[in-house]
Structure formats: structure tokens, C-alpha cells
Amino acid sequence: MNVQLVGRHDVVSAAPAARPAILEVEDLHIAFPSRLGPREVVRGISFTIGAGEILAIVGESGSGKSVTARALVGLAGSGAELRARSLRLSGHDGEARSLTELSERQWSKIRGREIGFVLQDALVSLDPLRRIGREVGEPLLTHGLVPRAEIGKEVETLLARVGIPDPVVRAAQYPHELSGGLRQRALIASALAARPRLLIADEPTTALDVTVQQQILSVFQALAKAGHGILLITHDLAVAAQLADRIAVMQNGELVETGPAREVLRKPRHAYTQRLLSAVPSAATRGRWLSTSGARPVKAEPERSQPILALRDIAVRFTRPDRSVTHAANGVSLHVYPGETLGIVGESGSGKTTIGKVALALRPPDAGEVLFRGQAWSQLSERQRRPLRRHVQTIVQDPLNSFDPRYAVERIIEQPLLLHTDLGKAARSARVRELIQLVNLPSDVLDRRPTALSGGQRQRVSIAQALASEPDLLICDEPVSALDVTTQAQVLDLLIALQNRLGLAMLFISHDLGVIRHMSDRIAVMKDGVIVETGAAEEVFDAPKHDYTRRLLEAVPRL
Amino acid sequence: MPGWLASVLPAGLRRLGVIVAVLWGAATITFVAVKAIPGDPVAVLTGGENIVDAAEREALVRQFGLDQPLPVQYLRYIGQALLGDFGDSYQYRQPVIEVIGEAAGPTLQLAGTAMALALGFAFVNALATAGRRKGLRTVLAGLELAVLSTPVYWVGLLLLTVFSFYLGWFPIIGGEGLPALVLPATALSLPLAALLGQVLRDGLEEALLQPFALTVRTRGVSETQLRLRHALRHAALAVSTLTGTLFAGVLAGSILTETVFGRAGIGQITLQAIKTRDMPLLLGLVMLSALVSVSINLLVDALYLLIDPRLRRAPR
Incomplete structure (x- = not known):
């Protein structure tokens, strides 16, 4: 697959001017009204997309990339003010239209018909109450392209075109009855229905597992080959690297760097692009910091005599509403040794979160047992376990849900101190300040409520709270999955620094192979409730033994 | 099977x-x-x-x-x-079931008409103002509040004064057929319409904020079509529960309207049954209202399944 891609890039760089432009954007500004006057979120960006070309706009949340995409179909939001030297779309008839100063009626003729739009996560982006067939056929109906009686037939063709097997069956189903991958294909089919030449895809693979993501990316590749121009909006540099002909890097509403994909990724000129690229965890980043340059101190080899946490033959079963039984874990045995990081990687539904819950003794296993420091853990009663709980703490994906929204940060971090220590008020306050320093937060966040913090700050507070009871083991379940790449880099660096300093053991659960590889000493690969492969990080990644591990590794887009 | x-x-x-x-x-x-x-x-x-x-x-x-x-x-x-036999009414000296049967007709007619009117008002109001037409929205929201905080009998008296006394369009008291139904049904429907309108508008506005609404807009679908074809169904979930509860309430609370407008109906015989301690009739009426609320609940649940495919359990 990679070989093929390199070939395509070569063609692009050889003859970039040969393509007729479908979309030309020149000096686009978007502003929203605010109490302090208009606030510009997009500041003078320019780009073009040719037929058969994929342009990726890459940036972090708040960079203005989604607003840009929406502005191109006149849906930037209420009150949005658009200004551009030129905003030209070449339509079906080959005639150029200006997209500035359009009425709502004129826009409705552009949307769907001239520009197809694909959003992320089709579970919520398709109307959950309507059948797939009606959703996919809606643009045909709206633009009156085919007689009503023939829409069904056309929908089948569309579904088949994006690689959905059994289109007749699928068209009669509802979104929740389809897998994530099929749903996303159906969403693409609906964007293609009215045969637009330009497709805009806003984070089209973000909610998907890597193997499914790979399939969706190849659908886009095929569409570009068929002559569609595609604007890809993504936060994921690796996805952009695999799919795009050209990449535009967006920061604070400006395009800081634009160029052929290969050039931008191999020889980034702008400092921001360089920072973004070096923040992506991967094989190459093991043993160095992500958010700053420089090698990190080598960690002492963990002492592997007695495991701090041992899972023995764990089985967990769920009974679905239709009475079928799902094995979320089946015969899972794991050991975590003091001071080491064990990474658990797997796709959604593989059972990795269940294992985390069993390790935390939040869910009793249906079979097998968990030992903590060689002593009974899962088999204790909650009353017996409570005094030991301070030794095992957890960090979750979005701590906002686990913080009391009415508590200020100080009170949040104070809770475990009240529970697990007998410190006085002054001592607690001093300890909270120590902890907040430990996670590199300024002390003025102590008065704020969780909703007033950024995602990265919230995750630091969550780490401080976990560290308050001086645990020996941290169970991290997707701790950086909701964060931007530069923030993710800072949080991962923090976790490693704390591990080195405090000798923490970590059970690190993630779907992201790059993050797992960067963080873990040893790795366990999970699939359908079973550990298919386990070993030292280098071994598993460099010489995978199991078929599934190999497939997983191949599916990961590379920079 | x-x-x-x-x-x-x-x-x-x-x-x-x-x-x-x-x-x-x-x-x-x-x-x-x-x-x-x-x-x-x-x-x-x-x-x-x-x-x-x-x-x-x-x-x-x-x-x-x-x-x-x-x-x-x-x-x-x-x-x-x-077996449906509650005995003879003390007061009317005929089977309870017959007494209730005679009275149920006019009450159902009134409640049904009021409910239909209320739903009509609510839908038009919500569709027109959910997430747009700020001025009209403010006016209607104020009106809703006013209607909700006014007792039904007062609205009824007001309507009677204007349309029956001064304009003479409708009968003042009792009467048969459609003309006699207009004022009581309207009076009864106004607070219902206000409540349903608020819930429906909230439901629509929430549906319009969902990601799928953006997808629908990017297909070139007009705002009105988006509401009719997509958002309405989402909003209908909450509204169907409320409609059920309100309908049961209207049936049970028809005493006031029937008294003000001098109509025969369940409300009237309930009042009589309580006044005269007509035990068999009272028992029959209680059972009726229990039956009505149970069946309305059942109907609402069935409606949920019809509206939301996610609630239907996958047959295997």
C-alpha cells in the first residue's frame, strides 16, 4: 500500500499545475461577533483544490479548520462574517461561481449538489431515526435529480460504490444497526449522491478503529482517482500523510505552511509544523521527550521479581439485552511489575477497558482472580479493600465527567487527602500546592472550576488527584485520547517524568499504537477479550508473532 | 411463531x-x-x-x-x-356502565377536540419559531406564559363574554353539535397548546443542534424541510409522553370546563356522584380513569417504539 502511495505523490509533484482547479480560495477571513467586537477566527487563508486532488488542512482544535470547511458551504454558524478576495467554485457545467454573497436559496443549490460534506462519527451524523436508504437518497430528492421511484435503485448503486456489501439489506436498516465502518461509508455515499465534484471531509475517520480507518481512507483514495477534489480536515498528521497530495498546516486561523505532503512532513519549514511533527509519539520517539527537544534520562530497568499487580485467568461475561453472551475478557493473565509500564492495546470492543475496571476492582471478574502485591485483591470485600485503594489510582479519558462540576480544583485534589490521610487543614492545603506544582500547573488554577480549564489542564488536575494518595500503581485508560497532539505530548512527558521520579507502575490502556509504543516497557495486544500477543515493546512492534498484531500495525498510517 | x-x-x-x-x-x-x-x-x-x-x-x-x-x-x-359490572347507580337507578357510557360521549368529544386543537397550535408555533424568528418567538413565548398562568374557567368566561354575549356567534350554555363545542374546546386547548408548544420547541431546538442536522443542511435541504423531515420526529418523543399525560388530565379535569359552559359529561356526573355519595358510580368512575391512564401509557409506549427504531429490541 505504501509503495502505491509513493507513486501517487511522485505524479503530483511532477505536474502540479496540470489540474484544473475546482475550488479557489483567496484571502479568506471569517469573524464572529463578540462582546469585544468582531473576533477573527480565520485570518486571510488561501488555497486551491484541483480535480482528483486531496488537500489536507491539518491543525489542532480551535485552529479554525472546521469553521473554514463549514464556511465553504455557507454554514459557518450564525453571525459569521465572511470576507474573501475570491471564493470560486467550478461547477458541474464547468462554469465558475462565486461563493460570496449567496442567498440561502442559492446556497441550497450548492450544498450537496456542488459540494458534498462528510462529517465525523456517522452514528450521530446520520439521522438515527431514519433508514440508511432514505438518508443516502435525500440529496437526490432535494435536488430533484432522479424520479422518486428510481431513488431506491440509485441508492443501491451508491452504497455499492463505497464498498457496502448487500446494499439492499443495508438500505433498509437504521444507522445503529450498522458497524462504524459501514456507517461512515453510508455517510460518504450520501455526500456523493448528488454527484458533487468537490468533497469536504471533516475528521472522517476520527471515531474509527485503525483497521476500519484504513478502509475508509482507501474509499477516499478511490474517489480522488475518479476525479473528485477532496478537502480533508484532520487533526491527525498520519492520516493526512497517507491520504493527501498537499498539506496545509493551520494555526490560530492562519495557514503557516502549505506544500506537497511529502515535503511538509519530511522538511517542515515552519516552527509550528516542526513542533507538531516531533510531538507525535512513535517508534522513533521512545527514550526522548515529546514536548521539548533533548533525550530523557534512561529509566532504570524495572525489578521483575514480584509483580505489583497480577491478573490470573480473568473472565468477564456480559449478557446483552437479546440474551446473547459477550466475553469481554476470557482467560486474561497479566503481570505489572513495580516501576514499569504495561501497555494494553486493542480496538474498541476488545475488552481493554473491562480489564482496567477489573484491575481497579470496580468490577468483579466472573472467573479468575486479581492479586495486588501478591495478596488477595479482587476477592476482598469492599470494606476490606477500602484502606488499600489509595495504592491503586486511575486516570480516565475525560476527567470532566468524574469531577464534581461545583468543586474548585483545590477541593477536587483535596478529596483523596481527606479520605486517605489524617492531615490537618493547613497541611492538606500545602500538600495540594505541592501536587499542583508536581504536574506543572500554576497555583492560580486552584480557585477555578473544572469547566474553566482546558483539556490538558484538566488531565493534569486528574493526575494530581491520582497522585495525592501516593499510589504505587496508576491505571490509565485512554488518558490522552481527547487531547490535541501538542497537549498529548506534554501529558505523556509528565507521566513519564513522574514515573521516573516516584517509581510508579502503570497499566496504560490505549487504542493508539504510537502512544502505546512510546510509553510502554511491555505490551499486551487484546482482541475480542483475549490477549493474542504479549512481550517487550520492541519485540511486539518489530517482530509481531500474531496475525492480528501484524494487521493492526499495517493499518496504522505512517508519517 | x-x-x-x-x-x-x-x-x-x-x-x-x-x-x-x-x-x-x-x-x-x-x-x-x-x-x-x-x-x-x-x-x-x-x-x-x-x-x-x-x-x-x-x-x-x-x-x-x-x-x-x-x-x-x-x-x-x-x-x-x-366483568365490567359495577352495579346500579344509587342516584340514577340504572347500571353504572350505562350512566358512564352516556356521559363519556360529550366528554371525549370535548377532550379530543381540545387536544387536537392544542397539538395543531403547538406544531405551527414550534415549527415557525424553533431556532429562528427571534421577535415572533419572544411574543409567542410571552403569550404561552400568560395562557399557562391563567385558570381555564377564567379563559372560558372571557371567551363566553366576547363571542357569545357580545358577538353572539356561539351558544351561551349547553347546546348541541359543533357550534357548542368551539368555545369550550378552545378554552381547554389554550394552556395545553402553550405547554406542548414549549416542549416541542425545546425538542426541535435540541434536534437542530445535533450533528445530523448539519449533515442534512449540507445536502441542500431547506430549513423547513429539515424540521419536517428530521427534527420533528426527534421532538415527537417528548411530546408524545406529554400529550398522553395531558390527555388523561383533560379527561379527569373536565369538571371545570363542563361547569362553566354548562355541558353534560363525565365531569358533571362525577360532581353529582361525589355530592350524593353515589358509591357504585364513584367506583366505576375511578376504574374508568385508571383504565384510561393505563391505556394511554400503553399507547405512548407503543408510539415510542414506532418513532424510535433504537428502542426496538433486535429480534433474533
Whole structure:
């Protein structure tokens, strides 16, 4: 697959001017009204997309990339003010239209018909109450392209075109009855229905597992080959690297760097692009910091005599509403040794979160047992376990849900101190300040409520709270999955620094192979409730033994 | 047995069990309440105390089964109630079921019309103002608040004064047919429309914020079509629950409207039954209202399944 891609890039760089432009954007500004006057979120960006070309706009949340995409179909939001030297779309008839100063009626003729739009996560982006067939056929109906009686037939063709097997069956189903991958294909089919030449895809693979993501990316590749121009909006540099002909890097509403994909990724000129690229965890980043340059101190080899946490033959079963039984874990045995990081990687539904819950003794296993420091853990009663709980703490994906929204940060971090220590008020306050320093937060966040913090700050507070009871083991379940790449880099660096300093053991659960590889000493690969492969990080990644591990590794887009 | 039946049947049977239990509970509570209220039923039967002599009194007591021990009375009452027989009304001297049947017609007519009117107002109002037309929205929201905080009888009197006394368009009291229905139905529907309108508008606005609404807009679908084709169905979930509850409430609370507009109906006979302590009729009325709310609940649940495919359990 990679070989093929390199070939395509070569063609692009050889003859970039040969393509007729479908979309030309020149000096686009978007502003929203605010109490302090208009606030510009997009500041003078320019780009073009040719037929058969994929342009990726890459940036972090708040960079203005989604607003840009929406502005191109006149849906930037209420009150949005658009200004551009030129905003030209070449339509079906080959005639150029200006997209500035359009009425709502004129826009409705552009949307769907001239520009197809694909959003992320089709579970919520398709109307959950309507059948797939009606959703996919809606643009045909709206633009009156085919007689009503023939829409069904056309929908089948569309579904088949994006690689959905059994289109007749699928068209009669509802979104929740389809897998994530099929749903996303159906969403693409609906964007293609009215045969637009330009497709805009806003984070089209973000909610998907890597193997499914790979399939969706190849659908886009095929569409570009068929002559569609595609604007890809993504936060994921690796996805952009695999799919795009050209990449535009967006920061604070400006395009800081634009160029052929290969050039931008191999020889980034702008400092921001360089920072973004070096923040992506991967094989190459093991043993160095992500958010700053420089090698990190080598960690002492963990002492592997007695495991701090041992899972023995764990089985967990769920009974679905239709009475079928799902094995979320089946015969899972794991050991975590003091001071080491064990990474658990797997796709959604593989059972990795269940294992985390069993390790935390939040869910009793249906079979097998968990030992903590060689002593009974899962088999204790909650009353017996409570005094030991301070030794095992957890960090979750979005701590906002686990913080009391009415508590200020100080009170949040104070809770475990009240529970697990007998410190006085002054001592607690001093300890909270120590902890907040430990996670590199300024002390003025102590008065704020969780909703007033950024995602990265919230995750630091969550780490401080976990560290308050001086645990020996941290169970991290997707701790950086909701964060931007530069923030993710800072949080991962923090976790490693704390591990080195405090000798923490970590059970690190993630779907992201790059993050797992960067963080873990040893790795366990999970699939359908079973550990298919386990070993030292280098071994598993460099010489995978199991078929599934190999497939997983191949599916990961590379920079 | 076809697959869908196999999945629906157990749930259906469970529901039926619940319905029976609710009705039985309602019947029992009423029975206990009636027996606990002091007063001589024979006096009610005859229209006053000491009018009849001992022999006649004896005959009446036997006729209505009041001479038997309480458990026997209870069992007989429950058994007959299950068959739809609540005995004879003391006051009307005819079977309770017939008395209720005669009165139910006008009440259902009134409640049904009011509900339909309310839904109509609510839909037009919500579709027009959800997430747009800020000025109109503010005016209508204010109106909703005003209507909601005004008692029905006052609105009724106001309507009567304007449309019957001054304009003479509609009959002042009683009457038959459509003209007699217009004012009471309108008076009854206004607060319902206000409440339904608020809930529907909230539901629409929430649906319009969902990601799928953005997808629909990017297809070139107009705002009105987006509401009709997509958002309305999402909003209908909350509205169907509320409509059910309100409808049951309208049926039960028809006393006020019927009194103000001088209409016959369930409200009137309920009032009479309470005034004269007509126990069999009262029991029948309580059972009726329990039955109505149980069936409305069942209907709403069925409507949920119809609206939201995610709630249908996958047949296997």
C-alpha cells in the first residue's frame, strides 16, 4: 500500500499545475461577533483544490479548520462574517461561481449538489431515526435529480460504490444497526449522491478503529482517482500523510505552511509544523521527550521479581439485552511489575477497558482472580479493600465527567487527602500546592472550576488527584485520547517524568499504537477479550508473532 | 411463531400483568376509601334519612348486598368489576356502565377536540419559531406564559363574554353539535397548546443542534424541510409522553370546563356522584380513569417504539 502511495505523490509533484482547479480560495477571513467586537477566527487563508486532488488542512482544535470547511458551504454558524478576495467554485457545467454573497436559496443549490460534506462519527451524523436508504437518497430528492421511484435503485448503486456489501439489506436498516465502518461509508455515499465534484471531509475517520480507518481512507483514495477534489480536515498528521497530495498546516486561523505532503512532513519549514511533527509519539520517539527537544534520562530497568499487580485467568461475561453472551475478557493473565509500564492495546470492543475496571476492582471478574502485591485483591470485600485503594489510582479519558462540576480544583485534589490521610487543614492545603506544582500547573488554577480549564489542564488536575494518595500503581485508560497532539505530548512527558521520579507502575490502556509504543516497557495486544500477543515493546512492534498484531500495525498510517 | 412475535410476546404479557395489577389496586383503594367514609348508603339511596320504614330499608340493603360481611362484599365487587359490572347507580337507578357510557360521549368529544386543537397550535408555533424568528418567538413565548398562568374557567368566561354575549356567534350554555363545542374546546386547548408548544420547541431546538442536522443542511435541504423531515420526529418523543399525560388530565379535569359552559359529561356526573355519595358510580368512575391512564401509557409506549427504531429490541 505504501509503495502505491509513493507513486501517487511522485505524479503530483511532477505536474502540479496540470489540474484544473475546482475550488479557489483567496484571502479568506471569517469573524464572529463578540462582546469585544468582531473576533477573527480565520485570518486571510488561501488555497486551491484541483480535480482528483486531496488537500489536507491539518491543525489542532480551535485552529479554525472546521469553521473554514463549514464556511465553504455557507454554514459557518450564525453571525459569521465572511470576507474573501475570491471564493470560486467550478461547477458541474464547468462554469465558475462565486461563493460570496449567496442567498440561502442559492446556497441550497450548492450544498450537496456542488459540494458534498462528510462529517465525523456517522452514528450521530446520520439521522438515527431514519433508514440508511432514505438518508443516502435525500440529496437526490432535494435536488430533484432522479424520479422518486428510481431513488431506491440509485441508492443501491451508491452504497455499492463505497464498498457496502448487500446494499439492499443495508438500505433498509437504521444507522445503529450498522458497524462504524459501514456507517461512515453510508455517510460518504450520501455526500456523493448528488454527484458533487468537490468533497469536504471533516475528521472522517476520527471515531474509527485503525483497521476500519484504513478502509475508509482507501474509499477516499478511490474517489480522488475518479476525479473528485477532496478537502480533508484532520487533526491527525498520519492520516493526512497517507491520504493527501498537499498539506496545509493551520494555526490560530492562519495557514503557516502549505506544500506537497511529502515535503511538509519530511522538511517542515515552519516552527509550528516542526513542533507538531516531533510531538507525535512513535517508534522513533521512545527514550526522548515529546514536548521539548533533548533525550530523557534512561529509566532504570524495572525489578521483575514480584509483580505489583497480577491478573490470573480473568473472565468477564456480559449478557446483552437479546440474551446473547459477550466475553469481554476470557482467560486474561497479566503481570505489572513495580516501576514499569504495561501497555494494553486493542480496538474498541476488545475488552481493554473491562480489564482496567477489573484491575481497579470496580468490577468483579466472573472467573479468575486479581492479586495486588501478591495478596488477595479482587476477592476482598469492599470494606476490606477500602484502606488499600489509595495504592491503586486511575486516570480516565475525560476527567470532566468524574469531577464534581461545583468543586474548585483545590477541593477536587483535596478529596483523596481527606479520605486517605489524617492531615490537618493547613497541611492538606500545602500538600495540594505541592501536587499542583508536581504536574506543572500554576497555583492560580486552584480557585477555578473544572469547566474553566482546558483539556490538558484538566488531565493534569486528574493526575494530581491520582497522585495525592501516593499510589504505587496508576491505571490509565485512554488518558490522552481527547487531547490535541501538542497537549498529548506534554501529558505523556509528565507521566513519564513522574514515573521516573516516584517509581510508579502503570497499566496504560490505549487504542493508539504510537502512544502505546512510546510509553510502554511491555505490551499486551487484546482482541475480542483475549490477549493474542504479549512481550517487550520492541519485540511486539518489530517482530509481531500474531496475525492480528501484524494487521493492526499495517493499518496504522505512517508519517 | 414468527420472530417479531417471540420478542414482543413476553413484553406484551408483562405489560398486561401490570395493567391488571394497576386496575386491581385502584379498585381496592376505592373500595376501602368508600367504606371508610362515614354515612348511611341507604339514606343516599332513598334521598334522605328516615323517609323509608324498616321493611323497605331491609329490602334495599339486601338488594344492594350491604348486609353481607365486608370481605364478601369486596370479593363480589372485584369479581363483578372485572366483568365490567359495577352495579346500579344509587342516584340514577340504572347500571353504572350505562350512566358512564352516556356521559363519556360529550366528554371525549370535548377532550379530543381540545387536544387536537392544542397539538395543531403547538406544531405551527414550534415549527415557525424553533431556532429562528427571534421577535415572533419572544411574543409567542410571552403569550404561552400568560395562557399557562391563567385558570381555564377564567379563559372560558372571557371567551363566553366576547363571542357569545357580545358577538353572539356561539351558544351561551349547553347546546348541541359543533357550534357548542368551539368555545369550550378552545378554552381547554389554550394552556395545553402553550405547554406542548414549549416542549416541542425545546425538542426541535435540541434536534437542530445535533450533528445530523448539519449533515442534512449540507445536502441542500431547506430549513423547513429539515424540521419536517428530521427534527420533528426527534421532538415527537417528548411530546408524545406529554400529550398522553395531558390527555388523561383533560379527561379527569373536565369538571371545570363542563361547569362553566354548562355541558353534560363525565365531569358533571362525577360532581353529582361525589355530592350524593353515589358509591357504585364513584367506583366505576375511578376504574374508568385508571383504565384510561393505563391505556394511554400503553399507547405512548407503543408510539415510542414506532418513532424510535433504537428502542426496538433486535429480534433474533
